[in-house]
Amino acid sequence: MAITLDNVGIAVDDLDAAVAFFTDLGLNVVGRDEVSGEWADTAVGLDGNHAKIALLEVPDGSGRIELFEYLHPDAIATEPTLPHENGMHRVAFRVDDLGEALAVAARHGCHPLRGVANYQDVFALTYVRGPSGILVMLAEDLTKR
Known part of the structure; x- marks a missing residue:
């Protein structure tokens, strides 16, 4: 079975601010969208899933990140991850x-x-x-x- 890494997803509280930060660093916006509906609920496993998303790519095409800002349900604020904590790191x-x-x-x-x-x-x-x-x-x- 062949496998490739497509992107890393990151939830943000302000999509426009996050896009501005990453594009200023040099990433390119591949696309932006607003997603919701049964397919999104099924894929994410969250009823009523509704989010604004942006897909960004490094200039050589070797890596992408997907940023999303939840419109529904309300996003849950968490403490920023510390460098030594388990889970999604950086x-x-x-x-x-x-x-x-x-x-x-x-x-x-x-x-x-x-x-x-x-x-x-x-x-x-x-x-x-x-x-x-x-x-x-x-x-x-x-x-x-």
């Missing part, structure tokens, strides 16, 4: 200029949790809190300088 992006990516993140009020780390002179990386508390890892390959 979304990670390789960038060619970490300083530039951090400047973009800062324009959205998102800053490193602690600072920028150097991993064995291979990667400069950091975690930032993106929209809706999403953990976003940004990493620059130092071997390509």
Whole structure:
């Protein structure tokens, strides 16, 4: 059986703000839609499922995320995940200029949790809190300088 990863889904409290953050980082919007109805209830396992969605892709097409904002039922606010908690953890992006990516993140009020780390002179990386508390890892390959 062949298998490929299509996308990672992330629920957000403000779809437009999340799309702005990720497109400013360099992702492209593949499409936007509003979904509801029996098919959506069945697929998600949630009666009355109604959400606005946006599918975004990295420029080389190697990865996609689907962002969704629930219209019904009301979204349940949760505490942002901590780096050591089990479950869905983070979304990670390789960038060619970490300083530039951090400047973009800062324009959205998102800053490193602690600072920028150097991993064995291979990667400069950091975690930032993106929209809706999403953990976003940004990493620059130092071997390509």
